[in-house]
Amino acid sequence: YGLQRALYDGAAMAFLTQLAPAAAPRMEALIAKHLLPGVKNVKSLLRAPPEPQGSTHVLFEAFWLERGPLELPGGGREEDGSGRRFVMTPSVRQHLTNLARAVLIRKHPILLQGPTSAGKTSLVAYLAAQTGHTFLRINNHEHTDLQEYLGSYVSDAAGRLVFREGPLVQAVRRGWWVVLDELNLAPTEVLEALNRLLDDNRELLVPELGEVVRPHPHFMLFATQNPPGGAYAGRKVLSRAFRSRFLELHIDDIPDSELAEILEKRCAIAPSYAAKLVAVQRELQRRRNAHSVFAGKH
Template identity: 35%
Template sequence: MLVDIALATPYYQEVGKEIAVFNQAYKNKIPFLLKGPTGTGKSRFVEFMAHQLDKKLITISCHEETSSTDLIGRFIIKGAETVWLDGPLTTAVKTGAIIYLDEVAEARPDVIVAIHSLTDHRRELFIDKLGETIKAHPDFMLVASFNPGYQRGFKELKPSTRQRFIAVSFEYPEAKLETEILVNETDIDPDTAKKLVAIGNKIRNLTELGLTETVSTRLLVNAAKIIQSGHPKRASVHVAVVEPLTDDLQTLVALKDLCDLMI
């Protein structure tokens, strides 16, 4: 999907030196890899950097059916003719946009093969269906993300792929910063924001529950939004934080009881 850069700067709170590192990667034409759990601000960061650099951003949410054809392009029938339609990757390569492959490890293996020549010194894209090789525009940048914890033992990026990128790890912000994020994103009062962040940190540390994913900043923002719009606090935490985490009834009850006490 194409994402037009908004006039207003996307809100983003820097955690480390990721802005400076991204700028250096862009300057030196090196692909950029974001590693970290769901909801830690990876996509928002890329939107923020595209806005800072005044570049078009093309975001692809990868899944198990995402193929190289989806990214590069395909022939389509138009009237009585068969014409070539560029895919989002080809468009980015030609126009000098930033392309963001979100959860790239989820895509089919041929996607990784297709981007290899774009992630080394060649910076070129081979379109086998046309028999053409396209040199990347000087402003083109490839950015990708994946969740190492979720992918472990299932789908993993090979070392030969990882080593083509500059990589930065994203983690959940420390409590003070995460509270500021909730307040800025939702206009919720700081006291409630602190309680939501405390709930998030408490659940993140309950490793014995065996949750596939834990509480993301995104879930806390969702809870803050519906609290701010008038929904009861406990019910908001139940539907925005607890229910998305698990379907196990015992775990749900335990988490709801915990959140009721903390909110």
């Protein structure tokens, strides 16, 4: 990518990804001013470089991302991993650009933080589908057991005890993209078990097998969480040391105009109906935040 492009993308990864959308353009201008003083046309610098040899990568926005083993969506179809139509809006495109930049590094897990229904998991599912990777989602809750991640012993057809690998072990072995949803709801023992997978060694210990599993080259780990406190009861504050293992992306609420557009195109409804649905959702969110209706106190 060249030194100047690397400087820009590194600064963007460090500073842009946790800013509000309104502040991002100002930070982009500052990055260009101080890191690229001799570049008159920054947009030309940010174009995709030539394709790597061997058809091993997929062009997404301006980034060549490593291609997975699955067939890619044909005919320019905008689909997520479940085959549903994916509606690309300006804010969604910006989030996907930031996500693709983080995925390009491939050495670090990625934490997406934002409010409920902001599209955090959908962004990863879409990018996985567009690059040919298997996508897996693991939900967390207060009573998540480590066996749900790693697996447990079960009886086979012959009545023998055999170890059935959990979804995380399968993902690590086979090179899947896995999202740990609502990570800050998971118990402490689950978070501690992830430490070795998150650090530079990237290893997953399976105590029942006495085996250390090392990730497939295509394996990527993502996590999502709602901001702790406030309207999101039960979410714990992850320690600074734990969070420092992730590249963090902040995902804001989808603007009302874009949310209405998504409803129109995904559900094939009239614009007036879509606008009313968005208005009702925002009113419910306002009442929830004001009165703690869904905080488990009623």
